[in-house]
Amino acid sequence: MGALTNMLAAGTVTAGPEHCPDSSLPRLLDQFDMDEILNCMQCGFCLPACPTYRQTGKESASPRGRIALMKGAATERLQIDEEFEHNMYLCLGCRACETACPAGVPYGSLVETARDVVETRKKQKGDTSLLRDLIFHEVFPHPERLELMGSLLWMAQAAGLQALAQKTGLIKIMPRQAAEMATAVQTIASPWQRMKREPVMEPEREAAGLKIGLFTGCVMDMMFYETNQATARALTKAGCQVVFAKEQACCGALHAHAGEQSGAVELAKRNIEAFERAGVDFVVNNAGGCGAALKEYHHWFHDDPVWKERAMRFVGRVRDANELLAELPPLSFSKELNVRVTYQDSCHLAHGQGVRNQPRQLLKSIPGVEFVEMRGADTCCGSAGIYNITNFDMSMQILDDKMVDVENTKATLIVTSNPGCLLQMKKGIQRAGMTGQMEAVHIMDLIERAL
């Protein structure tokens, strides 16, 4: 205490923003949850769990460091400036630190608040990016626009534009990061395939008596339409009725992670309403990142008791597909696969939802699957939502380390439970020069192959 007061008296700590004395800042800073920030006792146990700390060795790239920076910003000893923004966004949001934290600090929600503060601050200063606006306000909240994008993407692929872009050097004009990741995108479903989706799928065996609303997700449904269909088919095989609730929207996770809290809340309301109307027993998703967000909806309505109540009821119904399938009677498979398989945890499924054993059990239940556990399976692959585009270099460093562990398993299939991880692992296979020897696949697609 002596030292602290000394330090403050000596003025060795950077004072608050000098050039912009405005009244909005203190209110903005109130958003930081000081009790939870102080619950971090700075023990450092999170450091070895953090992929960005392991890569850089720097405290500012660790969860303990970021929480300290939040404390510095909240107490106006640090400015909410570009450096602070960079430090908050270097975090993958994998939440491996929450598993390692002995004090139960909800780091994920702390970093979301910090990003929200950064973004609000930038808006106050009139400093926002057009592209960002476009993505978060004009694309993700609108399923029909995403579908249109999907169709455009399909057309581009069908017309061989990707190859053309690569040949002509057009790819060099695209942002490098996006272009790099685009090379990992598989062939996506055509508009005609999409139109064949039946809004209700009936159970195929003795009914489990459950009505499932499949949460299709935004990116998931655009780029991995077939995986959604496979999930629905697995559920019908397990005796469930599956419905596709019409008015559902993006889960809002990307918004929340990127400091767009109000946009996230709007999407949450739409989803809660859509699935209430559909009258389902469970809301099932197959994307770890979305699932974690869906299960946290009640935290998004702190100041709204009515919506909080509805959110709690919704959250009580949300299940990951792995989670629900593990609770239902075992699936009956008809084919033997004869492959060596390893599993890359989805961070938001493992650390965010605590779902670790279910996917492994499901994999082991598939005939002919030889399952090998990978070293560090629950450390992030570097995908982390849009991190592999926003922090491309760090993401690739993490991915290259991950691929060493993947190769050591000598598996020919690497299975994931989240679209982002799937895309990243595909990229990893390319980077490791293992195209053709190894395949990345979503667990629901693998199950479908054996059904």
Add this chain to the structure above:
Amino acid sequence: MEKELKSQLRQIVGERWFLDTPDELYVYSYDATPLYQAMPDAVVMPSSVEEIAAVLKIANQHRIPIVSRGSGTNLCGGTVPTEGGIVLVTNRLNGLQEIDEENLTATFGPGLITSELHQAVEARGLFYPPDPGSMRISTMGGNVAECAGGMRGLKYGVTKDYIMGLQAVLPNGEVLRFGGKNAKDVAGYDITKLLVGSEGTLAVVTEITAKLLPLPKAKQTMVAYFSDLTDAARTVQRVIAERIIPATMEFLDQATMRVVEEFARIGLPLDMKAMLLIEQDGDPLQVEQDMIRIAEIAHAERAVEVRTAQHAEEGAKLMAARRAALSALSRVKPTTILEDATVPRARLAEMVDQIGVIANKYSVPICTFGHAGDGNLHPTCMTDERDTEEIHRVEMAFGEIFEAAIKLGGTITGEHGVGIAKAPYLEWKVGAGGIDLMKRVKEAFDPHGIMNPGKMFAKDQRRRVVVKTHGCAHEHVGGGHGHSRA
């Protein structure tokens, strides 16, 4: 710090490893000790002994404080740059150079993580016993600087019992080697042991040679619950009096058990006043015999329940209660202050009693757990750094706890170190003559006082509240207002 100096440092360690932006400085302004914080002027992360020597030369020439540091997990404020200057992070010197199976030694850089050393030597059937609570991230350099302890201290001792040789850089940039792989070595003063626990106030350690043991073949874990605290303490004393030295004898009081149960839900019986966790390792037959005898003693001392783990997993689960203690306590209130007053183990019961009395007197919530076999207790206070009135009472209470420990022939710190947190109390333990001698030792190493200044020796000694002990015959009156935290 002048621009010119910064650019010199930048040249030594390279652009990427010199940090001086506001955020980067801020994250090296603290360690794992609550309530202390101070900004450095620069942070360097050198990769070699040569770079370290070059940085020290400049610092010494310009009288700039040097605070060397690993992962910053110490609990005495030892790496808080209270006088600014350069924080020198040694984590990049993390190579494990050698495991010598003939001499049973390991040689490595100070940045090596403690548990990585454990894994590497255990893979060869060898054993490095010290296991501080932070071992998954603490560095060996930090362990050496603080002379870290852990749960296996009773049977196996602490860090200083394993450090055989060191390479270190003096403040003037001179690189020296002390000790080595010799089992016997009385050539001159034992500078190796002096540097262990010197808290970065004398030199920067750049290479460590540690003694290894054969890995014990078997291990068993037992838990015993008591309805009376002194029964638990007597069990500890009787076991040792019967010539059995368990690897671990950990203690949790009822208050700690309640909080742990609340947090971890592992089924602890909350009507019990204390629990002991006992681990023995060694030859399978001997372990078996020891455990049977320990159980008999515990029963004779009125243990309500004694349970031996049937397999390693169950043992680990039992130990989980102890490992969860600090974390669980830290959830209760925003600020958790953990101390490590230590007494000769025969005085354990008295010390636990005293802590209870003192906590009541100042009405501060204190839970006690710790290494019973070592007489090393962790009275832990759950408070809120924003409540200055309560913090003041906490400070008074801890002052009295240290006092009580010394009266019982104990010490102010068993394993966390003095740093800044306990500097005001050091004189209570070593006396004015002791402080004076230690200061002269420091001067010999560090004539300009650049090495971790403000640590170990407080500017003002905290005065004791009317007290008489065997070590100090005269009386002091009144509480001081030093830089103490608790």
